[in-house]
Amino acid sequence: MRQKSVYLACFILHFLLIITVSFRETLWLVARGLTIFPSSSKSYSARAEKATSAARGHDLAASSALRQALATYLHLAGIERGYGYFAPNVPESYKLVLELHYPDGRVEYQLPRVNRAAAGLRVAGLLDEIGRTRYDPLREYMVKMLAYSTWREHPDVTMIRAVFGSISLPSISEFEHGKRESYEFLYAYDFSRTDKATEVETP
Amino acid sequence: METWRERILQFLFPAGSDTRLAVLRLGLGLQVILYALSLLNDWNYLFAATGSGLVSRNLGEAILSLESPFVPRLGWLIAFGAHVGLGEETVLSATWICLLAAGCGLLAGLFCRCSAILAWFLHLCAAKSGAFVSYGVDNFMTIGLFYLMLSPLPDRYSLDRRWRKFRPRDRQWTWRAPGDMDGRAMGPSERERASQLLGFYRRVLQLHMCLIYFFGGITKCLGSGWWNGANIWRALTRPPFDIVPPEILVRWKYFLPVLGISICLIETGYPVFIWLKKTRMIWLICVLGMHIAIGLTMGMYLFALVMMVLNIAAFGPNFSIAGTKGYVGGRKSAPV
Numbered sequence: 104m105r106q107k108s109v110y111l112a113c114f115i116l117h118f119l120l121i122i123t124v125s126f127r128e129t130l131w132l133v134a135r136g137l138t139i140f141p142s143s144s145k146s147y148s149a150r151a152e153k154a155t156s157a158a159r160g161h162d163l164a165a166s167s168a169l170r171q172a173l174a175t176y177l178h179l180a181g182i183e184r185g186y187g188y189f190a191p192n193v194p195e196s197y198k199l200v201l202e203l204h205y206p207d208g209r210v211e212y213q214l215p216r217v218n219r220a221a222a223g224l225r226v227a228g229l230l231d232e233i234g235r236t237r238y239d240p241l242r243e244y245m246v247k248m249l250a251y252s253t254w255r256e257h258p259d260v261t262m263i264r265a266v267f268g269s270i271s272l273p274s275i276s277e278f279e280h281g282k283r284e285s286y287e288f289l290y291a292y293d294f295s296r297t298d299k300a301t302e303v304e305t306p
Numbered sequence: 307m308e309t310w311r312e313r314i315l316q317f318l319f320p321a322g323s324d325t326r327l328a329v330l331r332l333g334l335g336l337q338v339i340l341y342a343l344s345l346l347n348d349w350n351y352l353f354a355a356t357g358s359g360l361v362s363r364n365l366g367e368a369i370l371s372l373e374s375p376f377v378p379r380l381g382w383l384i385a386f387g388a389h390v391g392l393g394e395e396t397v398l399s400a401t402w403i404c405l406l407a408a409g410c411g412l413l414a415g416l417f418c419r420c421s422a423i424l425a426w427f428l429h430l431c432a433a434k435s436g437a438f439v440s441y442g443v444d445n446f447m448t449i450g451l452f453y454l455m456l457s458p459l460p461d462r463y464s465l466d467r468r469w470r471k472f473r474p475r476d477r478q479w480t481w482r483a484p485g486d487m488d489g490r491a492m493g494p495s496e497r498e499r500a501s502q503l504l505g506f507y508r509r510v511l512q513l514h515m516c517l518i519y520f521f522g523g524i525t526k527c528l529g530s531g532w533w534n535g536a537n538i539w540r541a542l543t544r545p546p547f548d549i550v551p552p553e554i555l556v557r558w559k560y561f562l563p564v565l566g567i568s569i570c571l572i573e574t575g576y577p578v579f580i581w582l583k584k585t586r587m588i589w590l591i592c593v594l595g596m597h598i599a600i601g602l603t604m605g606m607y608l609f610a611l612v613m614m615v616l617n618i619a620a621f622g623p624n625f626s627i628a629g630t631k632g633y634v635g636g637r638k639s640a641p642v
Contacts, residue, residue: 139529179430188522217351222352224606227545244365252361
């Protein structure tokens with residue numbers, strides 16, 4: 104009976120964490136007006152989201168042992184994030200085009216490349232991550248890394264212009280009327296061999 | 307109060323056979339092998355640190371450290387390798403080989419517990435270090451491997467049981483592992499407890515699956531695009547998931563809203579209808595069909611496989627292979 108009680112306690116803690124994390128993600132979406140809920144629900148959701156964040160230990164200091172223990176357990180069990188994949192709506196898709204400038208004035212265009220389709224899905228996820236980030240230096244650093252990986256394959260290139268944009272998909276009716284996907288410019292970064300800023304640094 | 311507690315315990319600790327544990331082990335073993343093989347040519351490129359990788363592993367690990375410095379990562383293995391004189395590329399390659407070996411171990415049922423722990427740890431390291439290049443499949447693999455690692459292995463279909471006659475005591479919990487459930491040297495109460503332990507892990511997986519689909523479904527219901535088919539269109543035409551030509555999708559445009567609403571209903575209704583005897587099989591078939599369709603039309607084969615494995619291990623029929631016992635502890639295992 105005692106062992107069952109231990110199991111029961113672990114079970115309750117584990118599932119409370121899963122529910123808290125999942126609930127928080129849903130509230131986060133409502134609080135930012137990304138759902139069909141009326142805008143009046145935003146403030147309630149924001150407050151509720153704050154409460155669930157506190158339950159996850161986010162209000163504690165970053166060095167807090169409890170906060171770190173909770174975060175570690177969530178990662179170990181794979182329950183650190185919710186399950187709203189492609190929800191409430193399918194997010195935007197992003198594209199990175201690298202302009203390779205050669206010393207003779209030639210320009211080539213290239214996309215980030217991997218060997219297999221499975222890794223291609225992961226690169227698409229990386230581009231989505233870059234597109235979603237609101238922290239400019241982090242975005243620039245990630246784009247720089249992608250440009251740098253291409254540079255290794257083309258060592259004679261003198262400058263790379265990385266053009267990051269979102270892919271605008273047509274709706275069904277737009278598609279029927281002949282509209283096709285388009286590329287909308289968001290950011291561009293220039294990286295040159297001589298540029299001090301292109302030196303790759305550890306964050 | 308006492309009655310409620312007893313009821314809860316009865317629900318959480320039903321009698322269970324290890325057939326579904328075998329399904330989980332075999333399925334995740336196959337999943338780990340396919341995961342490793344799918345990244346065969348890109349492994350070092352995806353997970354290398356600054357200088358030779360796609361995007362620096364150090365960046366992902368630095369962000370991870372802000373949350374907790376105790377989450378496993380490839381950086382630990384590489385630091386250990388450097389300590390014994392091995393380069394980053396060698397350690398990454400060795401990690402890939404060990405992960406593949408762990409997957410093979412799980413599939414064969416050889417050194418089940420060690421294989422499960424190794425697979426969970428190495429996959430977790432890769433998923434966390436490569437957080438920027440990981441997606442849903444990594445999350446579900448971690449969940450599955452975490453439960454498998456804690457489950458009472460080995461099951462009766464494993465080579466550990468058949469060749470090595472391995473019957474470990476599960477010292478961590480003091481109860482005997484189900485490896486002892488074939489009756490030898492065990493009293494009925496011990497058999498019952500081992501069976502209940504199996505039932506407990508199955509319940510945990512079942513309830514977790516219910517939460518996954520419930521929250522996934524409810525969040526989809528909150529988006530307008532799932533009610534009019536726009537999200538199905540977007541999901542199927544969005545690169546890199548645009549496997550089906552849009553010209554074909556347009557022909558089915560009146561079917562897309564039905565599909566979107568069906569997905570919302572299947573996912574949100576999962577925690578209810580998967581438990582009802584009359585609707586269980588229908589719901590399971592619908593969910594499996596949904597994942598097969600995701601795999602085929604969006605190219606997310608690994609994601610489809612891991613979800614199917616978790617569903618079958620949680621709610622699939624209790625298969626009985628000829629020559630093995632379908633009964634545990636003298637009682638037929640619980641229907642769910």
